[in-house]
Amino acid sequence: MARDAQETRQRLLDAARTEFAEHGLEGARVDRIAKAAGVNKERIYGHFGNKEQLFEAVLSAALAEAAELKPGAGLTDPVSYAAATFDFHRSNPQLIRLMMWESLQRQRLSPEAAARRARFYTEEAQRLAAPGTDSEDARFVLYGILALATWAQALPVASSMVFGGAPDPRGLRERIEKAVAALVES
Structure with missing residues (x-):
């Protein structure tokens, strides 16, 4: 179960990264993120709280990746x-x-x-x-x-x-x- 939750979280982060890069925080849609991740949009709120917190998680992950790569x-x-x-x-x-x-x-x-x-x-x-x-x-x-x-x-x-x-x-x-x-x- 925990592994599935981590996989879902990562799929959401990946889908959100693409969506936010394309549309920004205000233009991004949680429906599109959920659809691209293949999950119910309620998972976004369960994992991240709200769209703003999801954006911060995406940006933090992208910055950490950049620092490493x-x-x-x-x-x-x-x-x-x-x-x-x-x-x-x-x-x-x-x-x-x-x-x-x-x-x-x-x-x-x-x-x-x-x-x-x-x-x-x-x-x-x-x-x-x-x-x-x-x-x-x-x-x-x-x-x-x-x-x-x-x-x-x-x-x-x-x-x-x-x-x-x-x-x-x-x-x-x-x-x-x-x-x-x-x-x-x-």
Whole structure:
């Protein structure tokens, strides 16, 4: 019975991830999530409480997966980290979409989620910082890396306008590496 409950929970998370990435929190429908998961929609409420809590569970799972799977996990070189982040998000566009929907449709995170993410980003900034770099500068460097490495996937239309057409991913990756190297030098 417990195994079946875990399988149902995972099917719901998988279906919800697709639904939320496509439609956001407000546009997602529990009926579609339940149908895609092959379960009664009451299972959503039984496992997660409500749609908002399901969204938070989906986003938390996606962020944890990214932290584990991103090739840059554990890297201390900011340039390599930026390249790995760019590559990861090109191959996994749902995470950026989920985070964008979160920014558009949620006013705040739960205290637990906010603390977990703050800890993650603090650790990332410290790991990537050169010895002697103060906390504010380390955070700015991380912010710059994340912005450069995710912008093209987050806003492809704007990127096309800036570059006069869809940028070549390989060339863009190289330019991001150069930009991060210059950012770190300064």
